Amino acid sequence: MNQETMLTQLGENMRFYADMRFKQISVLTAVLTVAAAGAIQFPNAMLAGQASVRTALASFALLLTAVVWIMEVRSTLFWAAHRDVASALWPTPTNAPFPWLTATNALLILYASLYGFWLYCALLWKLVTPMVVLFGVLAVLLVVFSVRAYLPLSRRGSTPPKSGAPSHAEDTPAMEQAAEHEKRSQEVADTLRRFLVAIHTGGIGALLAVAASLVDRRVHPRWAFWPVSIFVAGLVVIGVSLILAKHREIKRRDAAQRGESQPDFTGLAWRSQTWDTLSLVLFVTAAILGLVMLSLVNLGS
Numbered sequence: 001m002n003q004e005t006m007l008t009q010l011g012e013n014m015r016f017y018a019d020m021r022f023k024q025i026s027v028l029t030a031v032l033t034v035a036a037a038g039a040i041q042f043p044n045a046m047l048a049g050q051a052s053v054r055t056a057l058a059s060f061a062l063l064l065t066a067v068v069w070i071m072e073v074r075s076t077l078f079w080a081a082h083r084d085v086a087s088a089l090w091p092t093p094t095n096a097p098f099p100w101l102t103a104t105n106a107l108l109i110l111y112a113s114l115y116g117f118w119l120y121c122a123l124l125w126k127l128v129t130p131m132v133v134l135f136g137v138l139a140v141l142l143v144v145f146s147v148r149a150y151l152p153l154s155r156r157g158s159t160p161p162k163s164g165a166p167s168h169a170e171d172t173p174a175m176e177q178a179a180e181h182e183k184r185s186q187e188v189a190d191t192l193r194r195f196l197v198a199i200h201t202g203g204i205g206a207l208l209a210v211a212a213s214l215v216d217r218r219v220h221p222r223w224a225f226w227p228v229s230i231f232v233a234g235l236v237v238i239g240v241s242l243i244l245a246k247h248r249e250i251k252r253r254d255a256a257q258r259g260e261s262q263p264d265f266t267g268l269a270w271r272s273q274t275w276d277t278l279s280l281v282l283f284v285t286a287a288i289l290g291l292v293m294l295s296l297v298n299l300g301s
Contacts, residue, residue, distance in 0.1 A: 062138075
């Protein structure tokens with residue numbers, strides 16, 4: 001394997017581990033949202049003996065968070081190992097403010113917060129003491145594992161390019177560079193769409209669960225109609241974005257087969273970013289509207 005091929009493969013591997021991070025967050029967000037909705041909808045339901053639905057969901061959420069937490073740390077370590085081998089592919093800013101405020105540290109705080117929240121819920125919902133102790137010990141192990149894994153990375157800092165290693169930007173022709181950036185943008189767009197689908201689906205599930213739990217209090221679920229409708233509209237917008245992306249690729253393929261110039265898709269309506277941004281705006285609108293409508297519900301009715 002020559003140097004150019006090796007650097008290209010290393011770059012692909014690094015993108016795989018970076019993309020894996022967003023996939024993990026999307027899956028975890030969706031599943032934890034469903035778990036929270038189930039805990040809200042079935043506050044007093046029992047499974048068997050002393051085990052309630054809420055404690056079972058809290059235990060499942062803790063286990064899933066722990067698994068994804070470990071996957072996050074491991075994938076970060078593999079990404080860092082690739083970066084050290086091909087540091088020229090990943091230049092590091094030297095004057096960035098707050099160098100400790102990295103995506104890795106932010107995600108570590110997020111996972112620790114999620115784990116702590118569900119552990120608190122498990123205590124609040126009276127999970128049996130041996131299980132609470134077990135999850136507490138697991139929390140300590142996860143923190144120690146993360147600190148020991150990330151501390152060498154923080155001490156090492158950015159690794160300068162190795163002497164004699166060719167720069168990918170210098171050796172790759174301009175056209176290949178453009179194709180590489182296009183491929184990378186498509187990968188990021190696919191990850192963003194998966195994230196948007198997850199949060200819209202989670203929003204629908206959470207609202208329907210809350211509406212169902214309020215039916216016992218004689219609250220009609222009509223208050224959730226418009227927020228749920230906007231969440232559904234956000235999913236439809238993502239579908240339109242995917243259809244347009246497929247249409248663009250088919251047109252480009254057909255033009256390449258006929259030896260014609262590539263079709264022009266520079267209009268605002270043709271850009272996936274337009275539809276993805278619209279979907280994100282719809283999510284924020286639906287979330288705010290849902291909270292407002294819920295605050296207006298008369299629970300004493």
